[in-house]
Amino acid sequence: MARKETSRHIRQTGDYCFTYSPFHRPIAEVRPGEKVVVHTIDAFGNKLKSPRDRATELCHFPFVNPQTGPIFVRDAAPGDTLAVTVHRIDPDRDYAVTALIPQFGALTGTRATATLNDALPEQTRILPIRKGQVHFGRRIRIPYRPFMGTMGVAPQIEAINCLTPSYYGGNMDCVETCPGHEVQFPVLVEGAHFFTGDAHATQGDGEITGVACELAARVTLSFRVIKGQAIRWPRILSRDFIMVAGSARPLDDALRIACVELIDWMAEDYGFDRLEAYHLLGQVVQIRVGNMVDPNYTVVAKMPRKYLNRRGRA
Numbered sequence: 001m002a003r004k005e006t007s008r009h010i011r012q013t014g015d016y017c018f019t020y021s022p023f024h025r026p027i028a029e030v031r032p033g034e035k036v037v038v039h040t041i042d043a044f045g046n047k048l049k050s051p052r053d054r055a056t057e058l059c060h061f062p063f064v065n066p067q068t069g070p071i072f073v074r075d076a077a078p079g080d081t082l083a084v085t086v087h088r089i090d091p092d093r094d095y096a097v098t099a100l101i102p103q104f105g106a107l108t109g110t111r112a113t114a115t116l117n118d119a120l121p122e123q124t125r126i127l128p129i130r131k132g133q134v135h136f137g138r139r140i141r142i143p144y145r146p147f148m149g150t151m152g153v154a155p156q157i158e159a160i161n162c163l164t165p166s167y168y169g170g171n172m173d174c175v176e177t178c179p180g181h182e183v184q185f186p187v188l189v190e191g192a193h194f195f196t197g198d199a200h201a202t203q204g205d206g207e208i209t210g211v212a213c214e215l216a217a218r219v220t221l222s223f224r225v226i227k228g229q230a231i232r233w234p235r236i237l238s239r240d241f242i243m244v245a246g247s248a249r250p251l252d253d254a255l256r257i258a259c260v261e262l263i264d265w266m267a268e269d270y271g272f273d274r275l276e277a278y279h280l281l282g283q284v285v286q287i288r289v290g291n292m293v294d295p296n297y298t299v300v301a302k303m304p305r306k307y308l309n310r311r312g313r314a
Contacts, residue, residue: 007220011039016066016197020152020170021159022189026072029191035087035222040068040197042214043149048097051124055101065150065162065171069195073223076192081226082153085182088220089146089199096127096134096201096213105210106292127201127213134201134213142202147178148219149198149212152234156188162195164295165247169234171198172245172298173207174290176236184235187225194223210293233261241286242303247296255287258301270308280307 010028017024030036042048043065047058076082102108102119109115127134133141150162152169165172169185177183185192199217236243242265246257259281266277284307290298 007035007037009037009039010068010071012068016041016045017069017195018063018066018162019159020067020154020162020168020195022154022156022193023159024070024154024193026070026191026193027068029072029074030223031074032223032225035220038068038071038196038219038221039092040199040217040219041066042097042216043198043211044097044214046216048099048124049126051126053124054122055099055124056122062161062163065198067150067162067195067197070154070193071195072191073194073225074191075227076187076225077190078156078187079228079230080187081184081229081231082187082192082194083182083184083224083226084151084194085222085224086148086177086179086219087222088179089148090218090220091129091146091201092216092218094129096129096215097124098127098209098213099124099211100209101211104293106206106208129201142213145175145178145202146215146217147175147200147203148196149173149200149203151177151183151194151196153185153187153195154189154193161295162197165245165291165298166296167233167247169245170247171294172234172247172290173200173203173212173294174236174245174288174298174300175203175205176238176243176245176288176300180238182237184226184231184237186231186233196221206289207291207293233257235265236300240305242305242308243300245290245298245300247298249296251289251292251297251299254297254299255301258299259285262301262303266303266308
């Protein structure tokens with residue numbers, strides 16, 4: 001009879017974190033290779049429970065997008081890379097929440113893009129999850145395709161609100177941080193100080209309303225430390241692609257970051273000349289927009305593995 005695998009559960013102790021920062025006390029320590037289950041709450045702090053609830057009344061910026069962490073990863077030191085494998089994302093309840101929030105989203109005036117138009121009306125929708133599907137109204141069923149909207153590591157000296165994605169990861173909202181993929185981050189402080197939260201049951205590219213199908217979840221993760229390998233931006237590996245997530249404003253700068261970092265990765269690990277890699281990227285790269293609503297936008301550049309030679313380390 002096969003032995004049942006058990007994993008340690010990590011829950012937030014005390015208040016949830018609302019910044020990515022090296023100044024939070026770690027809530028747990030993990031060993032490289034250890035598999036753990038991290039419990040997270042949704043981007044609204046689990047406060048929206050019915051269509052009558054309003055985010056503007058129950059959630060107050062910047063105290064949104066609460067994170068579980070930091071988790072101290074043993075043996076991780078500045079100059080290393082932290083590689084996080086996402087094994088499972090299980091819902092902690094039988095519904096997701098989505099919403100329209102005044103002055104938030106890609107198709108409305110915002111504080112950063114001021115207009116004289118009235119704000120869109122606020123709405124909250126509760127979406128049941130049954131048999132691997134998100135029930136969007138009476139007839140529309142969307143497949144349950146979960147990912148972690150926010151995950152990353154502590155910056156070296158800064159405290160940055162957890163709505164903002166950047167070089168350390170954070171609120172990238174890219175669907176590629178999903179089960180079966182490995183996500184890599186630059187280690188900037190001793191122990192890396194890993195955070196995650198903001199699970200999504202599903203989301204369209206760009207997260208154009210500013211809100212996905214928000215979920216309270218249990219995410220099963222394992223960690224490895226790549227010693228002496230420094231990266232500049234988050235990398236994602238799947239069976240078919242190597243990927244880089246770049247975050248910036250405007251959107252085209254996020255795309256440039258992702259593509260330049262992907263070219264450098266191809267040169268460093270796969271033996272490409274940088275201009276040769278640029279030529280190839282121009283013909284086969286795939287681009288996905290993670291978000292275009294956050295303080296920084298996120299773009300993921302994807303290189304199909306079938307075009308890479310066999311000299312790579314990944």
